[in-house]
Amino acid sequence: MLEVKNLSKVYDGDVQALKNVSFTVNQGEFLAVIGLSGSGKSTLLRCINRLIEPTEGQILWKGQDVTAASQDEMRRIRRKIGMVFQHFNLVSRSRVITNVLAGRLGYVNPMMSALNLFPKSDIEMALAQLDRVGIMNQAYKRADELSGGQQQRVGIARAMMQEPAMILADEPVASLDPVLAHSIMQYLEKINKESGVTVLCSLHFLDLVHRYADRAIALNDGVLMFDGPPSEIDDEKFREIYGKDAERVG
Amino acid sequence: MKKSSSLIKSISVGLVTLLVLVILAYGFTVTNINFEETRSERRVASLTRILRALAHPRIFDYEYKEEDVEIPFYLGCPEGGVEFPEVNRSEAFIVASVACAEPKETIVVEGYNFQENSSGPINFIGFSADAPEGVPLQMGSFQADAQGNFRVEVTVPNRQIKEDPQAIRATGRVRVGSPTISRDAQVTWEKIVETVFMALLATTFGTLMSIPISFFAARNLMSDIKIPLSNISLSLVGWPLGMWLGLKANQILVNLLSPLFNSFIPTLAGTIILPILGFLFIKWILSKQDEDAELKLKDRFVNLLYTIAAAILVFASILFVGKLLIQIGIYLTLDKEAPLYFIRRFIFQVGDIIIMLLPAISALVGGGLFGGLFGKFGQTISDRIAPATGKIINLIITPIAGAAIAVLILQGVDWFYQFNNPDITLYWPAGIGAGIGLAFAIKASPKRSLPIGIVLYGIIRTILNGTRSVEALVMAIVFVAWVGLGPFAGALALGLHTVAALAKLYSEQVESILEGPLEAIQATGANRLQTIVFAVVPQIIPPYISFTMYRWDINVRMSTIIGFVGGGGIGFVLQQNINLLNYRAASVNMLAIAIVVSLMDYISSKIREKYV
Structure with missing residues (x-):
């Protein structure tokens, strides 16, 4: 479904964030991306929907080359790839429902949506998505009135509005406490198992990886160190990924 | 070693002190500082006279x-x-x-x-x-x-x-x-009202104009606009062509419809029917459009025709509304003594402004339509066609674009300097522009995107900074020459200055928004307009309100002195009173200014507190 070939990214100032990374993601998979902070996880996820322009390499999405796509094609590709962020990235002064409806922007008529006019079906769908993550009663509050866990659920609802084939989750639970972290991960799992949406999720904690991921890939300093089931990450692999002095927690 | 360095240090401190004293001494001469004069009896007497008069504002007559x-x-x-x-x-x-x-x-x-x-x-x-x-x-x-x-x-x-x-x-x-x-107090009241409204209109106009400009002057929005050369050159050709076509279409349409405006009933009928027709038509187009479908060339052409038809309908509707307002306005303003005369006059003026702006709007719409269309075509060339062919196409169209732009610029310059010489206004710029275009076409790869956004940003910032550096007082002199003495000239001058100043302040607010929501909205597949509406606008509303209030505050203060150059408002009377040595009346004027300015200051700070 998604094929990443020899992907490299060099930022201005010669910082090499990704070095020749290649892997594939299969339909319906829950794939975890692990690695230290600054190992290139965020860059990798953002290269896939070209929020960051890759320097070299190819990304094939259902056979189509993302790196060579025109603006119109990119719009069609992006709307099929939902994204969830570590800091939720909600528009805090807008209402929850507006934030969720923003997920439809890739589908609706640009002029109409600029006037904040959405089809009735989209509004119903937004409420249904909020219901699914259990916060339909908060729909008309301002986004910044919600707690962190609730905000991330809005983020997931927004991604689900895109009717995505895949969700990119960039450390979705890193700014939440462990209990909330599990509840958010369970939503992602539910989306993955029930709706068959492929999930590509970067994570910090190995126990979360073991618990939720079908497969894991690991990055260290922009280089792909590991690709396989989480159960294969033994102590030796762990030190390869996280460095010699690392100790396992959790 | 240590000792000598401390010696050098104290010598250098001494030298710097000496230098500062010399500079100050020179400053005394240049600024004519002379306190002997201030102590002379004659001066003290005149100072006393003025201060005493100022302390007795003639508010009441007995x-x-x-x-x-x-x-x-x-x-x-x-x-x-x-x-x-x-x-x-x-x-x-x-x-x-x-x-x-x-x-x-x-x-x-x-x-x-x-x-x-x-x-x-x-x-x-x-x-x-x-x-x-x-x-x-x-x-x-x-x-x-x-x-x-x-x-x-x-x-x-x-x-x-x-x-x-x-x-x-x-x-x-x-x-x-x-x-x-007193008579002075009455005049002061009239003029201070004029002053406040002058500031209000200038601020309103300035705010409306500067909001769209501020997006183009924000580095974070502009820096990632990168498009290939073929797109740029074709847009550059498309814009002026479209603007010209828009102006022509405007003329034709106005001529065609003008018989209808001779009497009231057809004007009214058109004003009612055309907007309904336009609305239904646009609704029909939107219902037909399928965002998912891959468009064929024929569909694109049909879409273009629809868009043009819709534009003409909208345009005609605006024309009818404007003409109707003018007719109603003329009818209502026959009697100058009638109650609510100002509202009647406003109706006429709004109609007049609409009609006046129509050519500009149609030129902009035409330019946008054709610029966008040509640009899209250029983008397709870059996306779909092999680099070698793309290069050849670039080698042809970029020199044309360069020549066209250079000639247009020189035509503008010609208006100021009146060369009346085709060598200067046509042949040379065409040649040089084509040369520059050719150089670009040779250098740039047809597939690579060029950072046109940051270039546009630079141009707009430069224009804004240039405009801002001209004081509103100086602008008022030009506007007084154009529209005559009075508050209208002052409002125009303040408005223009406000556009430049607010656009800069606003754009800095856009530059300081959070990147996260922007990224999230982009990731949903939203286009640029949607990204601005959904991720940028909600974040900038509070600072925009705050800066608008702040600017109104400034404009009230500025409008009190813009009358000094004939721009109307209280400054006009204040200057007269000072020149006539009528200090007690001038004192009333100054008192009114002080009250209004401090009141504005208070109100604007209250409102800003509420929104920030």
């Missing part, structure tokens, strides 16, 4: 009961002296301690039988052949007691000695009746 009492007086005692003048002791009378005096001598003047508590000036009246009526010169003033008597010391003025008798006159005044608002 009616006075006045009585003049005059006695003859000799300036310079003639040989043999003079008799004290006879006075009628049954009425009010004054007595001087001497009947004659030398200039600058101090004498005592006593008055009796004046009105109770009356007060007024004691004047020396100088008679001459030129002024047989006499020229009064104030020597002092008196305040009578409850019996109507007074005694004051006054100084005889320093005038030429004369043989003929001069006079001393005491004028006693008592207020009668209740005070009335």
Whole structure:
């Protein structure tokens, strides 16, 4: 479904964030991306929907080359790839429902949506998505009135509005406490198992990886160190990924 | 080692101090600092006069009961002296301690039988052949007691000695009746209202114009606009072509429809029917459009025709609305004394503005339509066609674009300098522009995107900075020449300055928004317009409100002085009063300014507190 070939990214100032990374993601998979902070996880996820322009390499999405796509094609590709962020990235002064409806922007008529006019079906769908993550009663509050866990659920609802084939989750639970972290991960799992949406999720904690991921890939300093089931990450692999002095927690 | 360095240090400190003193000394000469002058008697007297007048703003007028009492007086005692003048002791009378005096001598003047508590000036009246009526010169003033008597010391003025008798006159005044608002206060009220509204209109206009501009002047929004050369060149050709076509279409349509505007009924009918038609048509187009479908060339062409038809419908609707408003306005403003005349006049003016702006709107719409269309075509060339072919196409279209732009720029320059020489306005710029275009086409790869956004950003920022550096006062001089003396010129000048200043402040707010929501909205597949509406606008509303209020505050302050150059408002009267040495009236003006400015300051800070 998604094929990443020899992907490299060099930022201005010669910082090499990704070095020749290649892997594939299969339909319906829950794939975890692990690695230290600054190992290139965020860059990798953002290269896939070209929020960051890759320097070299190819990304094939259902056979189509993302790196060579025109603006119109990119719009069609992006709307099929939902994204969830570590800091939720909600528009805090807008209402929850507006934030969720923003997920439809890739589908609706640009002029109409600029006037904040959405089809009735989209509004119903937004409420249904909020219901699914259990916060339909908060729909008309301002986004910044919600707690962190609730905000991330809005983020997931927004991604689900895109009717995505895949969700990119960039450390979705890193700014939440462990209990909330599990509840958010369970939503992602539910989306993955029930709706068959492929999930590509970067994570910090190995126990979360073991618990939720079908497969894991690991990055260290922009280089792909590991690709396989989480159960294969033994102590030796762990030190390869996280460095010699690392100790396992959790 | 340590010692020598501390020596060097103290020497250098000494040198710097010396240098500062020299600079200050030069500054004293350049700025004409002279405190000797400030201590001179003449200067102190005039300062006192002005400050006292300013401290007595003439807000109320009183009616006075006045009585003049005059006695003859000799300036310079003639040989043999003079008799004290006879006075009628049954009425009010004054007595001087001497009947004659030398200039600058101090004498005592006593008055009796004046009105109770009356007060007024004691004047020396100088008679001459030129002024047989006499020229009064104030020597002092008196305040009578409850019996109507007074005694004051006054100084005889320093005038030429004369043989003929001069006079001393005491004028006693008592207020009668209740005070009335003075003429100065009335004028001040009218003008301060004018001032506040001038500032309000300038701020409104400036805000409306600067909001869209501010997005183009924000680095974070512009820096990632990168498009390939073929797109840029075709857009550059498409824009002027589209603007020209838009203007032509405007002319044709206006000529075509003009017979309808001769009478009221067809105008009204058009105003009702056309917008409905336009609305239904646009709705129909939107319902037909399928965002998912891959568009074929034929569909694109049909879509273009639809868009043009919709644009014409919308355009015609606006034209009809404008014409209707003008007709209604003319009918309503026949009687200038009618109630709510200002609303009637407003209707006419709005219609007039709409009609005036139509050519500009149609040029912009035409330019946008064709620029966008050509650009899209250019993008397709870059996306779909092999690099070698793309290069050849670039080699043809980029020189054309360069030549077209250079010629257009030089045509603009020609308007100012009137070369009237096709060498300068046509052949040379076309050649140079084509050359630059060719150089770009050779250098740039047809597939690579060029950072046109940051170039546009630079151009817009430069224009804004240039406009902002011209004071509104200077702009007002140009506008006074264009639209005549009065508040309209002032409002235009302030408005233009506001556009430049606010666009910069606004764009800095756009630059400081959170990147996260922007990224999230982009990731949903939103286009640029949607990203701005959904991720940028909600974040910038509070600072925009705050800056708009702040600017209104500034505009009120500016509009109080823009009248100095003929821009209307209170400054106009203030300057007149100062020039006529009418300081008590000027004082009323200044008082009004102080009240309004501090009130604005208070209100704007309250509103800003609420929104930030």
